[in-house]
Amino acid sequence: MSRRLFDAIVVGAGTAGAITALTLAEEGNSVLLMDSKEKRSIGKKVCGDALGTHHLKTVKLPFPPNETFKGRIDAIRVYSPSTNYSISVEGEGLALDRLKFGQWLLGMALDKGAELKDRTRADKLSFENGRGAELRTVHTETGSVEHVKSRYFVDASGVNGILRKQIPETVGVYRQIPMQDLCVAYREVRRVEKVEDTKIGRIFLDEEIAPGGYWWYFPKDEHTLNVGVGLQGGRGANPKNQLKRIVNERSDLRDSKILDAGGGIVPTRRSMYTLVAGNILFAGDSACTANPMHGGGIGSSMIAGRVCGQAISEALDSPQEERAKLWEANRAYVKMYGAKAASLDIFRLFLQAVTNEEIEFGMMKKLVTDEDIRNLGYGTGGLSIREKASKVIRGISKPGVLGNLAVTAKYMGRIKREYEKYPDYRDFPAWVEKVEGIFREYSSRYLRR
Ligand SMILES: Cc1cc2nc3c(=O)[nH]c(=O)nc-3n(C[C@H](O)[C@H](O)[C@H](O)COP(=O)(O)OP(=O)(O)OC[C@H]3O[C@@H](n4cnc5c(N)ncnc54)[C@H](O)[C@@H]3O)c2cc1C
Structure with missing residues (x-):
């Protein structure tokens, strides 16, 4: 010893x-x-x-030395299930080695x-x-x-x-x-003939391919891509099989060469x-x-x-x-970071409960804007559902979970305010109980169809 x-x-x-x-x-x-x-x-x-x-x-x-990253990205673009609509979140990023x-x-x-x-x-x-x-x-x-x-x-x-x-x-x-708070992922680094735009990382929301998650298409350099699927644990899909589907459907990936492949798990809860x-x-x-x-x-x-x-x-x-x-x-x-992450956890639960049709409709009607997503990402603001968006939501004949977008924004704000009062260790158990209570209330009232 x-x-x-x-x-x-x-x-x-x-x-x-x-x-x-x-x-x-x-x-x-x-x-x-x-x-x-x-x-x-x-x-x-x-x-x-x-x-x-x-x-x-x-x-x-x-700033890390040049050899630690392969390329730089200027924005992440998030696509609707049909890929007809997208939201861009600008911000400098590195494609790391x-x-x-x-x-x-x-x-x-x-x-x-x-x-x-x-x-x-x-x-x-x-x-x-x-x-x-x-x-x-x-x-x-x-x-x-x-x-x-x-x-x-x-x-x-x-x-x-x-x-x-x-x-x-x-x-x-x-x-x-809990299983449902894990993201089960599989990704491949592929050599392709030419990456269309090396400055944009792409995220695709599609419940059929990545239930409770998304699939991504991140350029590393002009000829190299990192493509993967991350889905919610317990949903029964296999991310490797789902990626195979994507590769077969896309001409830019079909004949590309796998340079590295593997799976992993990330916890995705507050x-x-x-x-x-x-x-x-x-x-x-x-x-x-x-x-x-x-x-x-x-x-x-x-x-x-x-x-x-x-x-x-x-x-x-x-x-x-x-x-x-x-x-x-x-x-x-x-x-x-923690306050932002907890508030985003409400939004994560919401996103995992909406359907492809709801995501498509919400993105078409711009219920959530580029600015909202940027603010959420950087923790510089909450989700502000504007009057115009509220009207659209009120007008949906069968509102489903999407109809709870405005109330979701309110719960995100509530959680953030609770975290602003993060207690000292003596008052901590009561605070945890309160925060858990808010999450329970939100899930039981607003995520059920
Ligand atoms: C498929 C996938 C894609 C992702 N994409 C991104 C992305 O694009 N951007 C991003 O920011 N994040 C991404 N993440 C998440 C990110 O990779 C992790 O959140 C991050 O790496 C966590 O770092 P960590 O140091 O906590 O854990 P890890 O990186 O997992 O490091 C843990 C270390 O502990 C060691 N270890 C484990 N058990 C023991 C033990 N018993 N004894 C000794 N050593 C041990 C391991 O060998 C490892 O080196 C992704 C995750 C996955 C799985």
Whole structure:
């Protein structure tokens, strides 16, 4: 057993873990970063590879070096099921080389003094006096077992949340993520003859192809595309088969060559109500920090990593104020991302309940505008259903779930206001109960046909 006591052990060296380790190491703390992958594969991930550059500013990262991305996009265009109508959301984005981007983040953390244990799988966490104390690890090649000790632990192990599953029942922590709140995805990177417009990423809403989700068509460069299907868990469809359908139907994809292929899962529900459980913190997919509406989670995983790293560092400096200092991770995260994500979760539930016909009609009538979607995306405003749109909705003979668009906007506002009152840890259980109550009320009243 290693006799060393680390200030923090970070499990998982993806985007969340690398930024957590970087933040802790920058502040001079001793950090052990572990990953089951070997060092040179850290960062590799089945992903759509798209990252809005505004996230880099939020987490105070420099602009990444050229080799970490393949291209730039200026906008995402969202299409109706018939593809006759679309909404454009402008904003600079990068088509990342995930491996190189991940290696860049890892390199920065190691340069600042974080120690890496690669090919090491975190296994069982032991507790002493209710606190995480010692982690059993297994070498992925030799099978050798070690035990490592730390003052703090960060679960940045992705959707499976290896530590999250082991902690005692804690208010606000999801031990299991419900199936319907997972996005099951499959994507291929394909070499095509020519990408039509390398500056536009495309998202297609189509309940027949991607029930409860969407399929995407993201250019990487003039000849390379990242195409994939993400659908709601539990809906019975297989995203790989659905992508096969798309490829067969599209002449630009039919004869293209697969360069890489694979599937993955992203949690698409509001982030966990707390990123803190005792001396264990959660960042990234393990804390459901991806955007509930579109599943983009690189940026928000880095935000969570930053705030967790900062909070631990502060707690190490002021151990007598540990609880309050750690809680700052929640306050900062909610302000930077969590409030927006929770409000978008209402909209996600709405989108998963409407039919193709309703989406088509809503987009044709511009019930939701480009500006609304941009505001929602950047968290700069809510969904404002204008009088003109309300009239159209009132005029629908069989309004269905679409008829609840205006009330959906109100619930989004309600949730945002609740998050603006994010409590301290003493009032937290009552606050969680209240927020859960609002979600229950919305789902039971407005999502049923
Ligand atoms: C198909 C698909 C497409 C996506 N497209 C996009 C997109 O275009 N844009 C976007 O922003 N987001 C996208 N996402 C979401 C995004 O990839 C994730 O939200 C983000 O990568 C989460 O980062 P993370 O660090 O939390 O987790 P991960 O990237 O999953 O990293 C977790 C790390 O932990 C390690 N690990 C796991 N268990 C253990 C263990 N027991 N011991 C040690 N190490 C362990 C893993 O090896 C891994 O390196 C997509 C996801 C999928 C599946």
